[in-house]
Amino acid sequence: MNMTVRNMTAGDVDTCFTLTQALKWPHRREDWQLAQQLGEGVVIEEHGKLIGSAILWRWGDKAATIGLVIVDNQQQGRGLGKQLMLALLEKVPGYNVRLHATEMGKGLYEKLGFVTCGSIRQHQTRALAAVPNVVIPTALQLRSAVEADHATLVALDQQAHGMLRPALYQHLIADNQTIVLENAQQQIQGFASLRRFGHGWAIGPVIAKELPVAQALITALMQGLGGEFIRIDTDGALPLAEWLTTLGLEQVDAPTIMVRGTPWTPQGMQAFGLMTQAMA
Numbered sequence: 001m002n003m004t005v006r007n008m009t010a011g012d013v014d015t016c017f018t019l020t021q022a023l024k025w026p027h028r029r030e031d032w033q034l035a036q037q038l039g040e041g042v043v044i045e046e047h048g049k050l051i052g053s054a055i056l057w058r059w060g061d062k063a064a065t066i067g068l069v070i071v072d073n074q075q076q077g078r079g080l081g082k083q084l085m086l087a088l089l090e091k092v093p094g095y096n097v098r099l100h101a102t103e104m105g106k107g108l109y110e111k112l113g114f115v116t117c118g119s120i121r122q123h124q125t126r127a128l129a130a131v132p133n134v135v136i137p138t139a140l141q142l143r144s145a146v147e148a149d150h151a152t153l154v155a156l157d158q159q160a161h162g163m164l165r166p167a168l169y170q171h172l173i174a175d176n177q178t179i180v181l182e183n184a185q186q187q188i189q190g191f192a193s194l195r196r197f198g199h200g201w202a203i204g205p206v207i208a209k210e211l212p213v214a215q216a217l218i219t220a221l222m223q224g225l226g227g228e229f230i231r232i233d234t235d236g237a238l239p240l241a242e243w244l245t246t247l248g249l250e251q252v253d254a255p256t257i258m259v260r261g262t263p264w265t266p267q268g269m270q271a272f273g274l275m276t277q278a279m280a
Contacts, residue, residue: 008041026198060164067278096261200229206273
């Protein structure tokens with residue numbers, strides 16, 4: 001068997017994008033490029049042909065996520081997913097590692113030491129039928145995020161799920177629409193980003209202390225998006241999913257949250273919306 005596992009490079013992105021297209025995943029080439037830039041990927045090649053890939057994102061020195069674990073449809077059942085996972089897990093001994101599993105993948109991840117600790121609700125609409133009104137909680141003000149907010153957003157994000165993601169937030173503040181809600185003392189009570197992803201627009205991360213703050217951020221970002229494709233991924237343990245349904249964003253998937261290590265306990269802030277299911 002002439003098979004090689006090696007680190008992913010930027011030159012692999014086009015082939016990985018093609019693999020996801022074959023599986024009918026929504027990722028654009030630009031989504032793959034960002035994922036590869038922020039993460040550490042591995043690929044499997046056989047006779048020089050790329051037939052599988054996966055990416056690890058190292059968020060600080062204690063937490064990581066794994067996603068975009070893909071094996072060519074014609075190569076299923078050969079244990080390639082396990083090889084990819086083992087290659088990534090070797091990079092982060094002692095880390096708390098999180099992923100979101102399909103039913104098909106759960107068995108493999110359990111054998112590798114991952115345990116179920118919740119589920120994600122993927123909500124989306126092909127065309128937002130009615131743009132909801134924005135209701136700002138009393139005594140809070142809405143504004144755009146600026147570069148000076150970077151360190152604060154990174155710290156609040158880490159409170160929500162234990163991941164330290166400064167490079168991600170540089171990207172979100174500079175290249176996307178990111179907004180914050182703050183009180184009269186200029187203390188940020190929540191923030192969220194709107195960005196291009198997949199078939200249209202994704203809202204996330206959504207980090208907030210309370211549900212009304214998350215709802216205000218989401219509706220503010222929806223302004224002007226009537227008729228557009230919108231997606232939000234939320235933790236099934238939080239009370240956002242039912243409200244999203246009332247806005248016309250139906251649940252279309254419910255992957256399982258799995259962690260190898262100690263699941264994070266939120267410290268004041270909650271992750272009402274994910275960046276992506278892969279990066280969390």
